[in-house]
Amino acid sequence: MFVPSRAQGSPPYGGPAWDDERAEEAVGRGKIQLSDVTVGYGDGAVLENLSLDVERGDFLCVEGPSGAGKTTLLRLLYGSLLPTTGLAVVDGVDLASLRPRHVSRFRRRLGCVFQSYELLPHLTARENVLLPLQLAQMAIDEPDERADQALEMVGLGDKAGSLPAELSGGQQQRVAIARAIAHEPAILLADEPTGNLDSVCTADVMRAFRAFHHEGGTVVMATHDESLLNAYAERVIRISPRAA
C-alpha cells in the first residue's frame, strides 16, 4: 500500500527545499489560512472578505451553486489567482508574496484534480501519472515505482497500460487523482471531481479521496452534489453568489 510520507516540515518530495519559506513551512504544512481575502477578475470581486482555516488532515467540501465562486476559490488555492486583499497562506506559502517564477514550484507542493480529468489522451494511465512526476520533480527517487503505487492506491494497478479512451469516466478521474498524489502532496484540491460521473464511478473516486485523507492528507473539494457532502465531508463551507 502506498503511504505518503508527510513528516512535519520536510520537503514534499526529493527536490530542493524552499529555503526562504522553510520556517513558514514548518508551521503551515498541510494547512490553509484565508483571512479577509478578496479575489476576483478585473475590477469585479468574486469572493469578498472570505476567512477560512483548514487544518492538516481536514476533509473540507466547498458547496455552492454554479457561479458562486467555488472554482475561483480553488484557483486561488493553487496559485492561478492572487488575492486582491487579505492574507492567504497555503501549505505554509503566503500567496500574496508568491512570485510568478515560483508558481510552478508552489504547485508541486499540491495535488490538483479537475472536473474534466485533464489527462493526456495519447499517454497510458501509467504515463499520465509518470510524465508530470518526471518532468516536474527533477530529483525524485524511483518515479516508476511511485507512479505504480499511486495507481495501486486508487485501485487501478491493473489498468496502468490503458489509454484514457479505454477507461470509464470514473477510472479516468482516478488516474487524475493518482497523478495528483504521486508526488506526495500534503493538500489535495479537487474542483467538481465527480461532476461528470454516475453514482458508481462517483463512489470509486470518493474512495480514492478517502484513501488519501486517511493517510493524513488535507482534502479541499468543490462540489454542488449534496449527497457527497452528507457522505464524505467532515466540514462544509457554503458560498453564495454575490449580490449584483
Added chain:
Amino acid sequence: MSLWPLRYVGTLWSYSWRWQRRRISTWFVTAAVVGVVLSVAVAVQLVVWLGQRSLAGQLESASEMQVFVVDSASADQQSALQAKLTAIPGVSRVTYRSKAEAASRATHDPELAPLAGASDGNPFPASFVLQMRDPGIAPRVLSAVSGDPAVDPKIPASYTAAQAQRLSSALGTLQVIALALDLVALGVGAVVALALLRGEVRARRDELRILTLVGVPRAIIRVPLVVQVLSVALAGSALAVLSLVYMGQHVVPAIDQSLPFLRLGDPAQAFRPLAVGTLAASCATLVPCALLVRLPR
C-alpha cells in the same frame, strides 16, 4: 553519485522526441521550407563569395601604381624615395622606370602615342612602379610621398585616392548585398519556424495547460519547442549544405565555362566557412523563436 541529472535529461529527451514524432509530417514540411530558404541564401552567398574573390584577384593583379619623379631629382633623392616606397606596408615590389623607357612604352599605348609623336622632347617623366598587395593602400602611398623633393608636385602618382576608394567600395557593396540577402533569408526562416511553433502550441494547448497545472516549470515546458526548432535548423542547414556542395561541383564550373571572364574558380575553399556560417546563423535565429512563442498560462 546520484544519477538523477542523467535520468532527467533522458526523460526530457524522450519526451521531446515523443512530442516531435506525433507531428512529424509538419516537421518535415517546415524543415524542407527552411532548407530551401537557407539553400537559396547559401547559393547567393557562394556566388558572392566567389565573385568577391575573383574581383579581389583581378584588383590585385591590376594593383600597379606609378609615383612620378621630377626631372630635376638627384640620384640621392631618387634613392631616398625608393627606400621610402619600399618600406610602405603592402608594397610588394618597387622598380624604376626611366624617361626613355616611359617614352618607349607610350608609343605602344594608343592613347599616349599621339602625344609622344607631337612633342619635340620627351614629355614622359621617370617613375617608380609599385606593385601593391591591396589597392586600398594607395592613399598611404600618396601620403608618404607628399612633399618629397623627388616627386612631381603636380601629378605625384598615377593612382588617386578616389580611384582606390571606388574599387574598395565595390567590394564593400558586394558584401552588403550578400549580408542583406542573408538577413532576408534568416527572417523568412524565422517566420516559418514561428509558424511551426505557434501551430504546435495551438495543437497541444491542453497538454501544455495540464503540465502547467501540475507544476512543470515553464522553462521545462519550452524544452521540446527548443529541441524541435533546433532540429529544424539542423535539418534545414544540412539541406542547404547539400545544395552548396551540388552548386559548387556542378553549377559553378558550368558558369565558369559559359562566362569565363567571371573567373569564379574553385569553390572548395568556400564550403566549410559557408556551411558553418549557415548552421550557426540558422540556430542563432531559430532557437530564440522557441523562447518568444507564448505558452498557455
